[in-house]
Amino acid sequence: MSQDQTPNNTQTEPHNPVMLETCLKELNLKPGQWYVDGTFGAGGHTKALLNQGVKVLAIDRDNSAQQYTESLEDNINFRFVKGNFRDLASHLRRSGIPEVAGVLLDLGVSSMQLDEADRGFAFRKDGPLDMRMDEASELSAAEVVNNFSQEKLAWIFFKYGEERYSRRLARAVVEARHSEVITTTQQLADIIFKAYPKGPRTDHPARRSFQGLRIFVNDELAALSDALSAIENSLSDGGRMVVMSYHSLEDRIVKEHLRSSKRLKSVYKKPLIPTEQEISDNSRARSAKLRVAEASVINDILASGEVAQAKNETQLGGEDHDD
């Protein structure tokens, strides 16, 4: 789902999975085989996968996702792990699943996380400045905003929010926290709003800084990189990976991983995007980019160097040639 926080986005219904038909098609489902939904959320994708007769190991790092597993508890083809998808290999090992036929990642935050003011993700809803997807993790956005140096704050806004006024905004935050502790999303959004250069804009001034903080607090990009390596090693031959991202930082990581991967190969050169109809039905799909990759037998052999060695031997006339 996207990070859409436009005021007229009144969507509160959590069961609206993005690019669902494309995900199902591109995962090349094989009934009876194991698939991983690494971002369970409200379980929209998982439920559709189960309806196709496959087995699903679902993962989510957010405690609140667990409530959406209730209707699936009796389904023998379903298992849920509360954890981080970056630890995919150990989740599979502990679940006794040696390899999987496909993995789906639908990155970012869910509409439920955005809609709940108490989680502190949304700059348009006043709540505690939290932003942790996993409430057991130590670092909240408030700790970052109140304790980190001006330079580090500017770096977070710039690197993870791609905010061009990162230095100016970091300075405003540090000045503001001299007079009072910044504990709410509204306080931070107001500080950023006041510090932002005036003039025409298409976006809320706080959108990028909030994105930067969220990505930093949840270590989202490193988790994605770790997950891609784990997926590469967990897919069976011909297995598919489908990753949906919602901003260029995530998409770039997926694209670059696929470019350098020996085992996973992109199925399409360009990412798939939602149709106009999907966007009008589900505004959260607007910025989605979906990449598909396949782990193939040949790529696997190439990765292990066996083909290169075999070719070498053929060129030399075989190991046993007699000179």
Ligand SMILES: C[S@@+](CC[C@H](N)C(=O)[O-])C[C@H]1O[C@@H](n2cnc3c(N)ncnc32)[C@H](O)[C@@H]1O
């Ligand atoms: C966009 S939502 C997924 C929505 C889901 N596909 C659906 O149909 O309801 C992303 C979910 O992934 C979870 N998530 C994000 N990063 C994660 C990570 N590193 N490990 C596990 N879960 C993660 C979030 O907590 C959130 O619930």
